[in-house]
Amino acid sequence: MILQLNHLQGKAAAATQEVIETLYSLLSEGQIEPGEFARLRIQLDWLQYKKNFRDVVLVTEGIEPGAEPVPFMHIQIDTRQVVPGCLKPAMQRAMLLAKARSSRQGLLQSEPLDSAPERLPLEEFKPFRSSIAWEFNRLYWQRLKDWEQILGKGYEQALPGGQSDANHPDAVADSVADFWTLLRDLESKQRLPAEIYILEIGVGTGQRYGLFLDRFQALDQQRGTNFYPKLRVLLGDYSLHSLDRSRAAVEKHVDQCSFMVLDAINPLKTLSFLRHKLLHVHLTNVYDNLPNDEVLRRDGKLYFIQARAYLPMTDVVRITEKYGLPFEKARTLVNRLLEGGPDYLGDYDRGMGFWMEIWDAMKLEERLAPFEDVIDTAFPPGLDITKLEEILKDAPGDLRFHLSSGALESFYNTIPLLYPRGYLQVQDIFVTDLNQYRLGFHGPGKMDGSIVNWVNGVLLREVGERSGYDVHFAPFQYRKGSKTSILYTTLRE
Amino acid sequence: MTLPILPTTVVGSYSMPGWLERLKTEYFARRISRHDLDEIHDTAVKADIKDQEVAGIDIITDGEARRDNMVDYFVERLPGVQIDRSSKKFYYDFYDSVVQGKLPMASLGLVADFKFLRANTEREPKICVTGPHCLSKRIRNQYYPSEEAMAMDLARVINLEMKELVKAGARQIQIDEPYYSGFPEDLPWAVRVLNCMVEGVNAKIGVHICYGNRYGKPSWEGSYRYLFPTILNAHVQQLTMEFARRGGEDLDLFKEFNPPFELGVGVIDVKSHDVETPDLVAERIRKALEVLPPERIYILPDCGLFHLPRDVAFAKLKSMVEGAKAVRAELGIGERE
Numbered sequence: 001m002i003l004q005l006n007h008l009q010g011k012a013a014a015a016t017q018e019v020i021e022t023l024y025s026l027l028s029e030g031q032i033e034p035g036e037f038a039r040l041r042i043q044l045d046w047l048q049y050k051k052n053f054r055d056v057v058l059v060t061e062g063i064e065p066g067a068e069p070v071p072f073m074h075i076q077i078d079t080r081q082v083v084p085g086c087l088k089p090a091m092q093r094a095m096l097l098a099k100a101r102s103s104r105q106g107l108l109q110s111e112p113l114d115s116a117p118e119r120l121p122l123e124e125f126k127p128f129r130s131s132i133a134w135e136f137n138r139l140y141w142q143r144l145k146d147w148e149q150i151l152g153k154g155y156e157q158a159l160p161g162g163q164s165d166a167n168h169p170d171a172v173a174d175s176v177a178d179f180w181t182l183l184r185d186l187e188s189k190q191r192l193p194a195e196i197y198i199l200e201i202g203v204g205t206g207q208r209y210g211l212f213l214d215r216f217q218a219l220d221q222q223r224g225t226n227f228y229p230k231l232r233v234l235l236g237d238y239s240l241h242s243l244d245r246s247r248a249a250v251e252k253h254v255d256q257c258s259f260m261v262l263d264a265i266n267p268l269k270t271l272s273f274l275r276h277k278l279l280h281v282h283l284t285n286v287y288d289n290l291p292n293d294e295v296l297r298r299d300g301k302l303y304f305i306q307a308r309a310y311l312p313m314t315d316v317v318r319i320t321e322k323y324g325l326p327f328e329k330a331r332t333l334v335n336r337l338l339e340g341g342p343d344y345l346g347d348y349d350r351g352m353g354f355w356m357e358i359w360d361a362m363k364l365e366e367r368l369a370p371f372e373d374v375i376d377t378a379f380p381p382g383l384d385i386t387k388l389e390e391i392l393k394d395a396p397g398d399l400r401f402h403l404s405s406g407a408l409e410s411f412y413n414t415i416p417l418l419y420p421r422g423y424l425q426v427q428d429i430f431v432t433d434l435n436q437y438r439l440g441f442h443g444p445g446k447m448d449g450s451i452v453n454w455v456n457g458v459l460l461r462e463v464g465e466r467s468g469y470d471v472h473f474a475p476f477q478y479r480k481g482s483k484t485s486i487l488y489t490t491l492r493e
Numbered sequence: 494m495t496l497p498i499l500p501t502t503v504v505g506s507y508s509m510p511g512w513l514e515r516l517k518t519e520y521f522a523r524r525i526s527r528h529d530l531d532e533i534h535d536t537a538v539k540a541d542i543k544d545q546e547v548a549g550i551d552i553i554t555d556g557e558a559r560r561d562n563m564v565d566y567f568v569e570r571l572p573g574v575q576i577d578r579s580s581k582k583f584y585y586d587f588y589d590s591v592v593q594g595k596l597p598m599a600s601l602g603l604v605a606d607f608k609f610l611r612a613n614t615e616r617e618p619k620i621c622v623t624g625p626h627c628l629s630k631r632i633r634n635q636y637y638p639s640e641e642a643m644a645m646d647l648a649r650v651i652n653l654e655m656k657e658l659v660k661a662g663a664r665q666i667q668i669d670e671p672y673y674s675g676f677p678e679d680l681p682w683a684v685r686v687l688n689c690m691v692e693g694v695n696a697k698i699g700v701h702i703c704y705g706n707r708y709g710k711p712s713w714e715g716s717y718r719y720l721f722p723t724i725l726n727a728h729v730q731q732l733t734m735e736f737a738r739r740g741g742e743d744l745d746l747f748k749e750f751n752p753p754f755e756l757g758v759g760v761i762d763v764k765s766h767d768v769e770t771p772d773l774v775a776e777r778i779r780k781a782l783e784v785l786p787p788e789r790i791y792i793l794p795d796c797g798l799f800h801l802p803r804d805v806a807f808a809k810l811k812s813m814v815e816g817a818k819a820v821r822a823e824l825g826i827g828e829r830e
Contacts, residue, residue, distance in 0.1 A: 193714065384511075420713050
């Protein structure tokens with residue numbers, strides 16, 4: 001048995017003692033077989049997201065492939081949720097559920113949705129990127145205004161520090177200076193296009209671009225370069241509410257701006273007419289909110305993590321009673337909420353309340369699929385098993401990491417838009433060294449009604465290199481303690 | 494060998510399959526032998542030849558499957574160029590290379606490649622050679638007093654190789670000079686170097702000038718206007734240029750300057766996976782015919798097909814051939830020598 005402390009929180013590590021006592025108690029009572037014990041991995045996490053998808057104990061079952069396949073369990077414990085005496089019953093319950101699942105069918109078969117009486121599954125096991133959880137995320141951005149009204153605050157206040165690093169004036173000023181320098185350089189070489197196209201994907205409140213354009217216009221006037229009239233600013237988002245709001249923030253520059261509904265995962269689809277034309281593409285906190293998958297490497301073998309969203313039955317009872325809804329129709333009600341938004345209940349406030357409480361209660365259970373079984377569908381464009389194995393060559397043997405499927409796909413579908421000397425700049429939370437995955441939890445967490453995941457910068461770097469761009473990460477130096485980094489690309493010779 | 498009017502050809506490279514990329518990288522990681530890699534290359538070249546023949550291309554190359562990229566294949570054959578072999582992480586990366594003494598005259602081994610091509614096809618073979626301007630931009634110069642001086646010696650070495658190619662039967666030779674577009678200020682000396690390189694070479698010589706295709710992306714943008722009038726001094730018979738991705742506006746330069754060259758007209762966008770229809774290809778050819786007579790036009794992709802998936806590359810070549818056939822039919826002009 002291997003026990004892995006996956007965080008640096010000293011206080012939370014105090015739970016380790018209880019974990020060990022619980023394990024030996026279960027072993028002595030015969031609830032864990034010695035063979036199971038030998039193959040057991042226990043990972044202790046500290047989840048910094050107060051709202052997340054994890055139960056105190058999450059048991060994930062897998063089968064080690066080979067001539068004689070061997071089942072094993074991978075147990076993750078959120079030390080932040082551990083209170084004295086809670087572990088043993090939680091671990092017993094989770095292990096029973098996992099064993100029931102693995103004895104009932106082959107691990108990759110579908111499973112009846114009513115197989116666990118304590119839980120109401122909302123879907124079959126599937127890649128997390130396709131989970132119903134992302135439909136909640138999508139609905140949140142579509143109905144952002146509703147959440148902000150109910151909560152009485154803008155979504156940026158949910159961010160650490162209560163504000164977005166996107167709008168930091170010094171960061172914006174430096175970004176403008178870099179961009180202006182590029183334009184000046186291109187002009188000196190007579191390579192400045194007649195129209196200077198720039199793109200913001202995910203506009204937020206629009207404040208950043210308002211600041212960017214104010215600053216750019218001022219610098220342009222100050223230096224007498226006359227670039228500003230040539231600017232063609234594209235503001236893209238899939239939230240109409242965000243686009244509307246950003247219009248007000250860039251009002252002074254509206255003649256330079258176009259607003260468009262755009263899928264961050266495939267900007268090329270909307271903007272293919274601008275292939276090789278964009279001089280600057282910028283994103284803030286978009287990649288961390290794109291669908292993601294996770295991969296586990298254990299004893300040198302790769303497993304793809306499949307997820308299933310569920311509601312604890314106690315929460316289903318509580319929520320349906322509170323809103324006067326039929327308990328037995330809870331799953332249908334959730335699906336209708338996702339199709340029609342909160343209004344479908346006939347009473348907007350009731351609909352919003354139901355949505356928020358369901359989201360709050362929603363958790364994820366997991367199972368491990370051998371990579372060989374999903375190899376054709378697991379990878380986002382730009383990545384394949386050969387490249388992944390190359391990247392993992394020097395990484396720790398036992399590792400759970402993000403595949404950052406949505407972020408990689410977005411990156412892959414954005415860089416063809418860049419002008420030869422154009423560049424991509426992304427402010428986000430990046431893992432830049434795979435060892436970081438063994439020092440802390442990196443998502444998924446819940447941020448109001450949305451999902452947040454750290455982004456695997458190591459994979460982005462690799463995909464970038466093979467696509468003709470070097471990918472660099474610079475710390476966000478403008479706010480002390482910020483976890484944000486700035487990704488920027490340079491043309492690879 | 495009889496060629497039709499508006500003959501179709503390729504710029505050089507054919508699609509590089511993922512499996513071959515992996516094997517090349519394996520070689521650099523010393524996990525497969527040189528002997529095995531050579532066999533793999535021979536097999537891949539035969540497949541590339543076959544695809545071009547089946548697509549109906551009139552003048553074919555070997556697909557350049559042996560080349561890691563357009564620079565290193567020459568750099569590692571040039572005696573006097575020192576290479577840091579650890580500088581490559583991925584086969585496609587450029588070597589870090591340097592010249593620290595006068596370049597000696599020596600064979601580059603392209604004749605063997607040409608003979609292999611000719612032995613495996615009945616079509617008109619073409620061989621492509623990376624030009625001295627391009628090579629001088631990638632090799633660090635720590636000996637010569639100027640880039641031009643180093644490029645001039647590179648040209649002398651390649652000139653010798655080109656003459657050997659002609660002796661071996663090469664009638665079509667293409668010189669690749671994509672860096673002209675990145676460094677237009679070099680053009681006066683680059684043309685002097687080019688003329689040194691082709692002196693006494695008795696073959697049809699074309700110069701391919703594009704805007705770069707590294708990683709399937711343009712390296713620069715702009716107009717071909719920078720070429721004129723300096724390029725008129727080049728002692729070559731043909732220019733091949735990209736007009737599909739960038740549009741045909743620069744074709745008017747041929748009207749304005751009336752250069753004596755044939756024109757290889759790029760009618761296939763090699764940076765897009767969308768396959769052109771034969772109608773679109775024909776339209777692009779007709780646009781070229783507005784400025785030059787058909788006898789002076791060759792039909793080809795914008796650049797090498799290296800970065801395209803194999804099925805896409807093949808489909809694009811088929812469309813190109815169909816488009817050329819359609820225009821020939823409209824012109825009612827027959828075959829020619």
